[in-house]
Amino acid sequence: MPYTYEYPRPSVTVDCIIFAFDRENKDIKVLLIQRLADPYKDCWALPGGFVDMDENLKTAAMRELEEETGLRDIFLEQLYTFGAPNRDPRGRVISVAYYALIPLHKAQVPVAASDAKQVKWYSTKQLPDLAFDHDQILAIGLQRLKGKVRYQPIGFELLNEKFALSELRDLYETILEKEIEKRNFRKKILSMNVLKELEEYQQGVPHRAARLYQFDKENYERLVNEGFSFEI
Amino acid sequence: MPYTYEYPRPSVTVDCIIFAFDRENKDIKVLLIQRLADPYKDCWALPGGFVDMDENLKTAAMRELEEETGLRDIFLEQLYTFGAPNRDPRGRVISVAYYALIPLHKAQVPVAASDAKQVKWYSTKQLPDLAFDHDQILAIGLQRLKGKVRYQPIGFELLNEKFALSELRDLYETILEKEIEKRNFRKKILSMNVLKELEEYQQGVPHRAARLYQFDKENYERLVNEGFSFEI
DNA sequence: TCAAAAGTGTTTCTGCTACACCCATGC
DNA sequence: GCATGGGTGTAGCAGAAACACTTTTGA
Numbered sequence: 001m002p003y004t005y006e007y008p009r010p011s012v013t014v015d016c017i018i019f020a021f022d023r024e025n026k027d028i029k030v031l032l033i034q035r036l037a038d039p040y041k042d043c044w045a046l047p048g049g050f051v052d053m054d055e056n057l058k059t060a061a062m063r064e065l066e067e068e069t070g071l072r073d074i075f076l077e078q079l080y081t082f083g084a085p086n087r088d089p090r091g092r093v094i095s096v097a098y099y100a101l102i103p104l105h106k107a108q109v110p111v112a113a114s115d116a117k118q119v120k121w122y123s124t125k126q127l128p129d130l131a132f133d134h135d136q137i138l139a140i141g142l143q144r145l146k147g148k149v150r151y152q153p154i155g156f157e158l159l160n161e162k163f164a165l166s167e168l169r170d171l172y173e174t175i176l177e178k179e180i181e182k183r184n185f186r187k188k189i190l191s192m193n194v195l196k197e198l199e200e201y202q203q204g205v206p207h208r209a210a211r212l213y214q215f216d217k218e219n220y221e222r223l224v225n226e227g228f229s230f231e232i
Numbered sequence: 233m234p235y236t237y238e239y240p241r242p243s244v245t246v247d248c249i250i251f252a253f254d255r256e257n258k259d260i261k262v263l264l265i266q267r268l269a270d271p272y273k274d275c276w277a278l279p280g281g282f283v284d285m286d287e288n289l290k291t292a293a294m295r296e297l298e299e300e301t302g303l304r305d306i307f308l309e310q311l312y313t314f315g316a317p318n319r320d321p322r323g324r325v326i327s328v329a330y331y332a333l334i335p336l337h338k339a340q341v342p343v344a345a346s347d348a349k350q351v352k353w354y355s356t357k358q359l360p361d362l363a364f365d366h367d368q369i370l371a372i373g374l375q376r377l378k379g380k381v382r383y384q385p386i387g388f389e390l391l392n393e394k395f396a397l398s399e400l401r402d403l404y405e406t407i408l409e410k411e412i413e414k415r416n417f418r419k420k421i422l423s424m425n426v427l428k429e430l431e432e433y434q435q436g437v438p439h440r441a442a443r444l445y446q447f448d449k450e451n452y453e454r455l456v457n458e459g460f461s462f463e464i
Numbered sequence: 465t466c467a468a469a470a471g472t473g474t475t476t477c478t479g480c481t482a483c484a485c486c487c488a489t490g491c
Numbered sequence: 492g493c494a495t496g497g498g499t500g501t502a503g504c505a506g507a508a509a510c511a512c513t514t515t516t517g518a
Binding site for chain 4: 413415416419420423436437438439440441
Binding site: 438442 | 472
């Protein structure tokens with residue numbers, strides 16, 4: 001390895017914000033772990049940990065997520081990098097934060113995996129005290145979610161692959177924190193041509209079963225190439 | 233310093249993308265430096281360098297920018313963090329990229345500052361070969377600029393504090409790569425109430441002088457608090 | 465007086481908003 | 492048969508798009 005520098009180096013970690021949509025309570029939830037070790041032993045925190053020397057940042061995030069929560073094959077997207085000199089009592093630690101949107105049931109009863117004492121969904125409206133600067137990281141994550149959901153079709157990631165339009169509407173109402181008129185929402189989203197109408201219906205609901213839809217990724221990408229831009 | 237870990241650590245650098253708008257050529261330019269030392273000696277690269285142990289990431293970016301280009305007091309915004317294990321021949325180097333938008337004249341004749349052989353504006357359409365993965369970083373930066381300019385009033389940062397509406401329109405046409413009808417643009421931007429109409433006019437133009445405007449930040453922020461959302 | 469860009473008004477059309485009722489289903 | 496949410500049509504309005512001419516100024 002030529003040209004090697006020998007300056008002192010910071011440590012680098014990754015942290016993961018896993019968001020889910022709780023339709024019943026019209027709430028956005030986040031997956032937190034209870035730390036096994038100091039610093040902040042027993043404190044709630046975002047899942048995360050140190051990056052190995054030969055591993056991609058996103059790979060590190062996925063590894064830590066699985067080690068601490070059992071979740072795997074989650075699509076993570078980079079959020080922001082936090083590097084205030086005193087954000088970690090162990091010394092200079094720079095953390096690259098990732099976030100993901102998943103359907104709640106995918107980790108409905110998250111097992112405390114090997115590297116965490118407990119794993120639990122928390123409402124983003126009622127958070128416990130968090131370790132490090134994780135409250136700030138989470139705030140930035142929520143802000144990103146709210147900002148992005150209007151202009152990019154990422155909301156679907158929070159639902160099952162097949163969903164009813166009323167679920168989608170509830171989701172947008174929750175994230176955007178405002179009411180959306182039923183008929184207009186339906187017209188708008190259907191007129192975008194990014195949903196596949198399925199010949200399937202809800203099961204076991206105590207009322208008329210709604211038709212199910214699926215996000216049509218291929219068509220969405222085709223439309224984007226033609227200059228279309230998604231907007232709610 | 234309790235709980236200190238002694239895992240091997242990556243190095244951390246910052247890189248800066250400085251964008252400017254070249255109205256004459258309807259072009260977006262980027263400020264590059266020619267490297268003084270190996271690796272990639274003499275190669276063109278984004279200004280940047282190693283983060284000190286007790287310095288904020290953004291502070292590091294500002295320091296490196298000044299050392300290599302002489303530019304100071306520039307408003308930098310974090311773009312993305314690049315950490316592929318082999319992106320740097322010196323070993324594991326993770327780079328946090330920042331970007332800024334500045335009026336071209338602010339660094340029109342950039343002096344080669346102490347830490348770079350040369351400093352030069354390049355058209356983003358005709359880039360030289362770049363060091364490391366700086367071509368990818370720049371591509372992400374351009375993508376962010378294009379995506380963000382429509383929904384956030386950041387375009388003004390590329391103009392002088394006082395500008396004519398035709399300059400603003402040229403800017404949007406350049407970034408969005410499409411023509412914008414003059415009358416409709418004028419109506420739209422003025423109806424947003426985010427511009428202060430000045431009692432000043434262009435000087436020394438060989439035709440009727442246009443009225444100058446200024447971005448009204450206070451009013452913009454007030455409007456945002458009331459639920460307004462900027463969109464071109 | 466010419467060249468070059470500034471500045472302006474109206475019509476058309478599209479898409480958003482607002483609104484109320486019937487339908488299908490499970491219990 | 493009733494409670495619950497699913498599903499639909501239309502009228503009015505606001506804002507986007509399309510369009511051409513007059514004004515001002517410096518050279």
